[in-house]
Amino acid sequence: MRLKIVAAEQVVRYALRAGSACVKVLARDVIRVDRVQLYHCTGGKPYHTERSAQCAAARETLSYEFFDNNHNIIVQYCASLSIDLLTHFCTPDFSDISEKPDKMDLEFRNLTYTVHSRILKGTSRQVVKGVNGRFRSGQLVAIMGPSGAGKSSLLNAISGYRSAGVTGELLVNGETRDEHSFQRSSCYITQEDLLQPLLTVREAMDVAASLKLPRGVKAPSEEILQELGLLDHQHTRTDQLSGGQKKRLSIALELVNNPPVFFLDEPTSGLDNVTTVQCVKLLKLLARQGRTVVCTIHQPAASLFELFDQAYIIADGLCIYQGDTEAMVPHLTSLGLVCPRHHNPADFIIELTETQEYIQMLSQEILNGTLYKSTKIDASSEPPASTMQLKICYQTDDNVAETEIVLSTDKCTYMKEYTAASSTTLASKMSKDSSVAWMKMQKVETRGYPTTYFQQFAVLLTRMLLQISRNRQALWIQTIHHIGCAILVGVCFFNMANDGTQMFNHLKMCVGLIIFFAYTQIMVPVLVYPQEVKLVKKEHFNRWYNLIPYYGALTVSKLPVQVSLNIIFCSIVYFMVGVPYAHDRFLTFCLIGNVVSLVSEGVGMAIGSVFSVRNGCAIGPAAIAPFLGLAIYGFDFAHKIPLMMNIVMKTSFIRCGVVAMVLTIFGFGREPLECNDVYCHFAKPNVLLQYLDIERSSVWFEIFIMIFIMVSVRFLCFMGLRWRFAT
Numbered sequence: 030m031r032l033k034i035v036a037a038e039q040v041v042r043y044a045l046r047a048g049s050a051c052v053k054v055l056a057r058d059v060i061r062v063d064r065v066q067l068y069h070c071t072g073g074k075p076y077h078t079e080r081s082a083q084c085a086a087a088r089e090t091l092s093y094e095f096f097d098n099n100h101n102i103i104v105q106y107c108a109s110l111s112i113d114l115l116t117h118f119c120t121p122d123f124s125d126i127s128e129k130p131d132k133m134d135l136e137f138r139n140l141t142y143t144v145h146s147r148i149l150k151g152t153s154r155q156v157v158k159g160v161n162g163r164f165r166s167g168q169l170v171a172i173m174g175p176s177g178a179g180k181s182s183l184l185n186a187i188s189g190y191r192s193a194g195v196t197g198e199l200l201v202n203g204e205t206r207d208e209h210s211f212q213r214s215s216c217y218i219t220q221e222d223l224l225q226p227l228l229t230v231r232e233a234m235d236v237a238a239s240l241k242l243p244r245g246v247k248a249p250s251e252e253i254l255q256e257l258g259l260l261d262h263q264h265t266r267t268d269q270l271s272g273g274q275k276k277r278l279s280i281a282l283e284l285v286n287n288p289p290v291f292f293l294d295e296p297t298s299g300l301d302n303v304t305t306v307q308c309v310k311l312l313k314l315l316a317r318q319g320r321t322v323v324c325t326i327h328q329p330a331a332s333l334f335e336l337f338d339q340a341y342i343i344a345d346g347l348c349i350y351q352g353d354t355e356a357m358v359p360h361l362t363s364l365g366l367v368c369p370r371h372h373n374p375a376d377f378i379i380e381l382t383e384t385q386e387y388i389q390m391l392s393q394e395i396l397n398g399t400l401y402k403s404t405k406i407d408a409s410s411e412p413p414a415s416t417m418q419l420k421i422c423y424q425t426d427d428n429v430a431e432t433e434i435v436l437s438t439d440k441c442t443y444m445k446e447y448t449a450a451s452s453t454t455l456a457s458k459m460s461k462d463s464s465v466a467w468m469k470m471q472k473v474e475t476r477g478y479p480t481t482y483f484q485q486f487a488v489l490l491t492r493m494l495l496q497i498s499r500n501r502q503a504l505w506i507q508t509i510h511h512i513g514c515a516i517l518v519g520v521c522f523f524n525m526a527n528d529g530t531q532m533f534n535h536l537k538m539c540v541g542l543i544i545f546f547a548y549t550q551i552m553v554p555v556l557v558y559p560q561e562v563k564l565v566k567k568e569h570f571n572r573w574y575n576l577i578p579y580y581g582a583l584t585v586s587k588l589p590v591q592v593s594l595n596i597i598f599c600s601i602v603y604f605m606v607g608v609p610y611a612h613d614r615f616l617t618f619c620l621i622g623n624v625v626s627l628v629s630e631g632v633g634m635a636i637g638s639v640f641s642v643r644n645g646c647a648i649g650p651a652a653i654a655p656f657l658g659l660a661i662y663g664f665d666f667a668h669k670i671p672l673m674m675n676i677v678m679k680t681s682f683i684r685c686g687v688v689a690m691v692l693t694i695f696g697f698g699r700e701p702l703e704c705n706d707v708y709c710h711f712a713k714p715n716v717l718l719q720y721l722d723i724e725r726s727s728v729w730f731e732i733f734i735m736i737f738i739m740v741s742v743r744f745l746c747f748m749g750l751r752w753r754f755a756t
């Protein structure tokens with residue numbers, strides 16, 4: 030029974046930290062509650078007349094209201110308490126965990142972040158300068174400062190989102206943190222709402238749950254959506270949500286595996302005032318449920334500023350204030366910097382940062398974040414005299430237990446707004462087994478992923494195929510593009526493939542076909558992939574999946590559409606230009622088209638994975654140009670091309686494609702071409718091959734080289750992604 034007492038204490042401690050003295054007791058194993066008494070801490074005089082539990086019918090949720098001596102209700106609402114704690118409390122086999130409250134207090138010491146100039150080589154700048162600080166669980170922390178002060182840089186450094194250029198000590202619960210397990214326990218929500226397009230809210234939640242939770246653990250997706258006000262929109266597509274809804278969905282997706290630490294970069298940017306307040310209240314609720322919630326925010330309104338528990342102000346890379354939000358004005362006043370009445374304290378301190386001397390002075394006063402200015406009662410410290418004592422006496426199957434809990438009522442009314450708004454909890458709605466498993470999730474200290482690589486591959490592949498199939502517009506455009514271009518090529522070279530007088534047209538056609546495959550496939554990833562990389566970076570950082578299964582799924586998912594369209598294109602061209610039909614020739618013709626298309630897509634993805642759309646647009650065509658130059662070089666003096674140049678030309682997959690295409694059309698035991706002239710020098714296919722000096726080449730060798738190039742560029746793309754995600 031000791032477990033239940035511990036849990037009850039936790040529940041009340043939680044309520045206390047939430048600023049509320051109300052207690053909701055979930056006590057499934059309790060048969061009846063005998064007494065609930067509230068005492069003044071000093072003197073032990075009963076504060077409230079004894080109140081027996083009205084809900085003696087034990088297995089219900091019990092809730093209490095506390096009255097003062099005049100029978101005025103001093104606590105009207107029962108709080109929506111920590112999901113974690115309630116789950117512990119109503120789950121006896123969770124004893125090992127309930128003894129150790131789940132909290133992640135973050136600390137950083139002498140943290141610096143240095144950026145290196147890309148233009149002036151060798152020059153670097155410290156944007157975060159040896160700052161210190163601590164963020165406690167259950168607290169909503171605002172990192173504030175003027176524009177360019179280093180807020181995002183600091184958040185990125187603390188969260189681990191950026192590691193290059195970061196030095197200093199990062200601790201969790203007083204111990205140096207292991208980055209892998211920390212990433213498993215934390216999540217980072219970017220300023221930009223990066224959501225998978227073409228999925229509904231519910232589908233996005235299901236995908237997140239399949240990736241982030243191990244088999245057998247059911248995510249409380251419906252409850253999370255309800256809690257975040259998204260249940261009514263669960264069948265709406267993510268790209269059709271409003272800004273505030275997108276933000277809430279970003280949070281909901283990360284809540285799926287219940288991480289104890291949330292980092293958010295400017296979660297209120299782009300939101301109107303009402304939505305901003307809703308968003309911050311939601312974050313506060315998350316913090317009240319025992320999480321550490323840290324976000325950067327631009328100058329908030331006074332009413333919004335008050336909602337934060339802790340302010341961490343940074344200016345010019347230095348910490349100029351760290352502490353409770355309401356302790357900030359008294360602290361500044363004590364330094365002779367009096368905030369005018371009715372002036373927004375958040376504006377006031379930002380205005381102070383316009384003067385360099387103030388920055389230096391304030392930073393020295395707070396020892397660059399080493400000190401913490403506080404006004405609140407610490408729930409874990411000795412209770413001051415003004416606090417009260419609560420006694421709950423209850424009976425279980427085999428025992429009578431009593432627990433005494435110290436609590437403070439000083440913030441009761443302040444929190445009503447939040448607690449009343451969410452009187453239901455996720456845990457209370459979940460089945461016992463799944464809630465136990467779900468809660469255990471975050472306790473598992475693991476460096477790995479909750480799912481196997483194969484599961485990740487399967488889930489990601491399903492998601493990608495679903496998205497491709499829903500992107501009807503893109504499918505139509507690609508289909509029309511392939512069929513249209515095929516007909517155009519077919520009309521230009523109609524029935525020429527069997528004409529012995531058209532040698533140059535044969536060559537032009539082969540070059541044209543290969544260029545079609547190359548350009549079509551290279552530009553799409555260059556334009557589309559950079560945006561996807563940002564989204565993948567966020568999901569990968571939040572440890573949804575490993576890069577290997579993602580990359581595998583990405584490669585495989587594109588094949589069905591790409592291969593089908595290439596085959597349609599090849600079929601139309603093949604028959605319109607009049608190449609004599611033979612099974613092996615036709616299949617090889619289609620194979621070459623597909624291989625060139627896959628190599629080009631790999632080149633496009635390698636560019637898109639590293640460069641922005643703007644740079645990629647310049648680099649994409651520029652990257653193809655040398656391959657193209659090498660492809661058409663020397664057709665009319667093939668025998669005179671030096672050996673070295675021939676070797677260099679082999680690096681051009683376009684050249685390999687053209688050679689393979691010529692060998693396919695004019696090889697495979699091709700009969701002599703028709704000749705409607707007096708003399709057709711190239712009527713015999715072998716003469717053309719000899720003229721081009723490729724009669725000894727093999728189609729399969731050319732295809733092998735192209736496959737080698739394809740594997741190389743795809744490996745480069747993979748390394749590019751790894752590099753992007755590691756910096």
Ligand SMILES: Nc1ncnc2c1ncn2[C@@H]1O[C@H](COP(=O)(O)OP(=O)(O)OP(=O)(O)O)[C@@H](O)[C@H]1O
Nearest residue numbers: 144145146156174175176177178179180181182183
């Ligand atoms: N990768 C980088 N390369 C060069 N300079 C950088 C880099 N990242 C940040 N900086 C510089 O560091 C400073 C702080 O940037 P940061 O984005 O952290 O500021 P911020 O306080 O979040 O600003 P804002 O509120 O305007 O978003 C800025 O001057 C910025 O130009």
